[in-house]
Amino acid sequence: MRRKIVAGNWKMNKDFDEAETLIDDVVKGLEEEEVDCDVVICPPFPYLELATDGAADSELFEVGAQNVSSFDSGAYTGEVSAAMLASLDVNFCIIGHSERRKYFNEDNATLAVKVEKVLANEIVPIYCVGETLEEREANRHFDVIRRQVEEGLFGLDAADFENVVIAYEPVWAIGTGKTATPEQAEEIHAFIRSLVKEKYGDDIANEIHILYGGSCNAKNASALFAQPDIDGGLIGGASLKAEDFVSICRQAK
Ligand code: PGA
Numbered sequence: 001m002r003r004k005i006v007a008g009n010w011k012m013n014k015d016f017d018e019a020e021t022l023i024d025d026v027v028k029g030l031e032e033e034e035v036d037c038d039v040v041i042c043p044p045f046p047y048l049e050l051a052t053d054g055a056a057d058s059e060l061f062e063v064g065a066q067n068v069s070s071f072d073s074g075a076y077t078g079e080v081s082a083a084m085l086a087s088l089d090v091n092f093c094i095i096g097h098s099e100r101r102k103y104f105n106e107d108n109a110t111l112a113v114k115v116e117k118v119l120a121n122e123i124v125p126i127y128c129v130g131e132t133l134e135e136r137e138a139n140r141h142f143d144v145i146r147r148q149v150e151e152g153l154f155g156l157d158a159a160d161f162e163n164v165v166i167a168y169e170p171v172w173a174i175g176t177g178k179t180a181t182p183e184q185a186e187e188i189h190a191f192i193r194s195l196v197k198e199k200y201g202d203d204i205a206n207e208i209h210i211l212y213g214g215s216c217n218a219k220n221a222s223a224l225f226a227q228p229d230i231d232g233g234l235i236g237g238a239s240l241k242a243e244d245f246v247s248i249c250r251q252a253k
Pocket of ligand 1: 176
């Protein structure tokens with residue numbers, strides 16, 4: 001049985017004081033509620049140490065970054081390496097979020113390098129895939145997702161691949177309030193798991209975590225998490241309110 005993962009993607013939100021308050025409130029909430037999933041908080045880079053300190057004190061959550069450099073070190077102004085993240089005790093890293101694909105032109109080949117860099121530093125990549133509305137309406141969603149999965153991840157050997165988390169985030173559902181129905185999400189999750197099975201076999205396909213993201217909130221989380229191939233969520237907007245985020249965590253069983 002796969003233990004569910006709920007990861008909060010704060011994106012580019014909150015100042016330092018607000019970040020501190022949000023972490024404190026999430027910790028308080030997690031202490032009060034019965035939570036039976038792995039919780040990950042992914043704040044902006046400047047607050048990572050604040051978060052890893054909070055994680056070490058409370059032992060109630062782990063910390064993820066939202067991006068990483070595809071380079072190791074050196075003259076790459078503005079970049080943050082996987083080794084730097086590891087040195088802060090960051091355990092997860094979101095890679096290939098659709099906002100990075102769209103606004104920063106990140107393609108599958110670059111993302112494959114980023115995945116390798118974090119794995120080499122014992123950080124779990126949360127590799128995001130998902131189709132646009134246009135692609136879904138043209139009935140190209142399966143092809144798009146297959147390519148994203150194959151080109152971003154299938155260069156890995158099995159020993160590395162088994163440490164990967166995949167997040168299915170339909171672009172049309174992100175920040176729009178339009179959630180995929182549990183059935184729509186399950187269809188794609190099952191498809192992704194079938195791709196993994198074909199490539200890496202039954203055992204790895206059964207172990208791999210596939211999270212859903214895209215307007216997942218305290219009201220719809222239970223129904224999504226009840227689907228057999230949905231192993232938790234990558235939560236954007238609802239992770240910015242401690243009460244909502246903790247409620248989603250409680251629903252992940
Ligand atoms: P959302 O974002 O929950 O605000 O739709 C999810 C994400 O982009 O990770």
